[in-house]
Amino acid sequence: MVLLSYQKQKHSQDREIVNAILMNGSWINPKKGYLEAAKYLSKLGFIEFEISYFVICANELDLDFPDVYDSDCKNQIIIAHDFNEDCDDLSCEDCGRYILPNTYKKQRSLVLSIKLNIEKTVSYFESLLAGLIWQKAGEGVYHISFQNRIVSIVIPVLCTDTSYLTADRLRINPTVLITLGTRDLKLLLNLYTISMADLICKHETLKEVLLTAVEKGIPELLPNVSLQALNYYPYVPLQYAQPIPPEKILQLQIQGNNICINNIEVIDKHSKSGNIFFILLEQFWQDFKEGISKEQYKALSVGEIANRIGNIFDVEQQIRKPINRMQKNITEKLAKTSGLNVKRDDVIQTLPWSAMSGKEYGYRLNPFILIFRK
Ligand SMILES: [Zn+2]
Structure with a gap:
């Protein structure tokens, strides 16, 4: 029995692994013994864990590497364990290319994700x-x-x-x-x-x-140490004050020809991306006017966006790719210009689109983070 062996063996190696994973975190291709330890801790109820797999878009170890047009695309693309090329689709959200992971024997990495049960x-x-x-x-x-x-x-x-x-x-x-x-x-x-x-x-x-x-006995201060005076270790007031967690808010504004986030120009409003952004904005306003809860704000599939814009021949190239590029550019631009820690989904959110299978995705403006300014 695995459970007993951990308790009886007292192997320091096992204990080190249990110690290493007894926290919230993710491990890519974890060392030997980690999965067994995760199963053991999960059975005892200390953690919940998940295993997922990804392939890297352009990986020189894969057979499709010579044909990749963006060899710098290191996007990690989640792939089902039982992915079947005959009926499942896989594409890279960053560079938009279709991927055949089995044909080209793409290397799969395993991710062990752990959530501690406090x-x-x-x-x-x-x-x-x-x-x-x-x-x-x-x-x-x-x-x-x-x-x-x-x-x-x-x-x-x-x-x-x-x-x-x-x-x-x-x-x-x-x-x-x-x-x-x-x-x-x-x-x-x-x-x-x-x-x-x-x-x-x-x-x-x-x-x-x-x-x-x-x-x-009572712990002593270490000999020959002094406190660092810079704010690396912030001091703690001894009188307890309840900390207020910061709320992430981004301001969306239209200034002249530009769509701006926190006063930083991110999209040209007359560009093709700008058109797509306005379709998402119209949907956002519609949901806002209806007064529905933020969870219910509608995500639009690339097909729906294409219908609303009209004259679209290739939804992947003309809709999905520009959206993915906008998500990436907004994140990079805000990080570079203002040092803001903005995640890919903070402005344009990618969500499973309920009307189709779980593999199809839709997009919406993030109702939890965006506020509008005149
Ligand atoms: Zn890619």
Whole structure:
């Protein structure tokens, strides 16, 4: 049994893998053992995972590489595991070319994506505290009465009040830091640190950890270190203030001949791309006027856009390709001109178009991010 073998073997290699993937993240062609560890952790409920595959548009290891007209197109194109060339289509959204992944023996990369189940992690850890006298001071912060001392256990990933992570508060009691996933921790204190994987893989019991914590006592500041005065490590006010997550908003404006985002010209309104953009804008206004929820804003297929523009002979070349180019150009232009972190879908969103099969896509202006300015 896989599950038991992890617990019994105590192989440090297995524990290292469990530790590495016990976090939100994605791994391309993960190392040996990662998939098995993901199945193990998912069975226990600590994570949810997904496996997907992609091919690279222009990959010199593929047989179609000599025929590719844009050899710099490194777009990663998601491909179904059971892709069948006879009935499935595949094309590159960046350069618009059709791809025959089987005929040209295109290399497939595997992506392992992991989502940590926070609730399960918390309930697992709290189950280890059974029989002890303990108190939860805040999310990810526990005070445990052990051998006439109070030991603090801090799980930084779960901590919502960062003041618990300041040197002042970490030096009140003997303290243990429990990490999830491999992270580069730069500590100012000689803080006793273990990983959640150590507990899950039964490398150490919580009692052993508490004993070591009491033995080590209150963490000391590291000798011969000083705080960096620049804002690399921002200071934390000790009085707790609720952080407000920033909301991403982009302003859409028409200025003269240009369609602008945050005052930056992104599309010429008289160009072919401009025509397509206005079709999407009209649909957006229609949905806006109807007062429907943002989720229901309609995505238009390339065929629908072509019908509304009229006189279109090749929807791939005349509609889809310009849309993909607009998505790319807007992202690049805003990043280059203003340093804004704009994602491909922030202005023109690509969505599965419900009226056809799940493989066909439609486009709409992103109702969650765009606002309009006169
Ligand atoms: Zn491409």
